[in-house]
Amino acid sequence: MIGGKLASYRLFAEEMSTLIAKELAPSTRCTTHTSPLPGGDRALDARALGADLGVTPVAARRLVYRQGSRAARVAERVRRSPRERVVVCACEPVIEAEVRHAVKEEMAETIEDVARRTRLGLGACGGMRCAARCAQILAEELGHSPREALGGARRFLTRQAKMRVVALGPAQARQEALALAELSASLGTKDRG
């Protein structure tokens, strides 16, 4: 099997296993359809979770959508340290606790890693508003120097812009002009060593 999407891998795997099972005729019963994926064991009430943590309903809904029941672990972080309820990426949105959780529990080491796990920086503004802040958090969690961290933010923003360039149209070109202006103003496009 080559290719697929997160939501369809398991279905493919199940169908393929059924085909193979017909050939091998094993005695054990299929359990794929009854074993939950990580976070899929129970449903969390996003609205109640948001109200409990002081997180907006939209941010709470997205958190539960990505993490399932594992959102409880992120919630635990917020209960220990209420400051972590603040939104880092406003587009998706992603709260600070989820970014720290990605580093501590999911082996994220770069902004790209955090983006793959949480969608931070992949929304409408392309990381313009959150890449530097995410870099600051990563530096704190991983003991990186501020300079390394901000170099990582520059690299992330540049790489994301390169990926978007294929879809550059009139409106997107305008958005890119804003992102570039913001990068030049508050971080600088070049690493000054």
Next chain:
Amino acid sequence: VIQVLVVGSGIAGTAAALAASRAGARVTMIALGPGASSLAGGALDLAPWDAHGEAAPDLEEDALAVVDALDAFDVRGPSRIVATLAGILRPARGVDRALLDLGPLHDATVWVPSVDWPRWDAPLLARFWSDSAEAGARRLVFMTAPAHMIERSEELAMAEADMAALHDSPARIAWLASRLEEGKKAGAPAASAVLLPPWLGLERSRAEALALAVGVPCGEAMSGPGGPSGLRFERARDRALAASGVERVLGQVTSLAYDGAWRATLAGGAGGEPLAAFDAVVLATGGLLGGGLAYRPMSGALAADPRAAAAPLLTATLDAPLLVGMRGAPLRPPSSLFGGAPESHAWPFAPGSLLERGGVLVEDEGRVRGAPRGLLAAGEFAADAPRTWLSALSTGARAGRAAAGA
């Protein structure tokens, strides 16, 4: 009296209007709404600050007069140092007065009050700022200690600009000063300056009033688009234009034609009062971000309309006798029916190329190349100038002065 029309109300258009008015012209400004200037963060550059080895020229007298009329920015004297929320200290030629200028400080401690407000992670920001090269060279240390600067819990959810609006009240500034005093009593470091979130006023900077009350320089860190600095610019502009008697019209100019004088057509304006004829026009409609220029890759359109396929990638969004180009040469339509390859003209593949430099070709003082007498362009609408705030101001002031002498 010379009649001058200025199209656009960003910093370039504002400078043009003020300079033309100062030179004795009667000025009308037509603009539709906010652009790049309203999104600027308050650190003012002439040459891009992060480009190596570019010595910035001095500002001309007309440009300085515009800065004085706005009465909200400092550009005279040595280069400034500002702290950004991204976590760096950066040099800037000038600043919005609400921003803390770290330039005069050496061997100093700066207090970064910590407060439970979303975009202000004082300990982490202080660590990043302390680590920067500028802090090292000046031996600046950023220290945190709490100050309870939130009055009501709703403020925790407020955006920067809303917080800045609250601090327009003198009572609130006095309260903030008292909170900082309390913070000092509770163990804040003896500091040479206080660096605060971008909250210090929307109508005008309240940093000076706060500094008087606290006894040391106080000011904001620089925030990104949507912060209070762009809004303070808009208010300073509105006051300065009103004081110099510039007539303002809300509208969008769709075309300009010359029949011995310049006549503008406004969008949707067939039934309206026709505008007067003008001796000179300054186009300051902005670049890609402001909306004066548009990027039009033609893939998709090529089959339907061969003429669309033969247009250049960058075009002006209003119809006037002008040429769009860069490095002094007009743009040609790309040689491929699929348009140009974005990696040959777009950031980050091609920094400093078409999408960053392209614009209307101009001669000295911003006269539009090939146009009849009296048509000028300034700011990001013009080709080949750095995309900086002070460059827009300078080219605007120059064009405004030239327009008044048309």
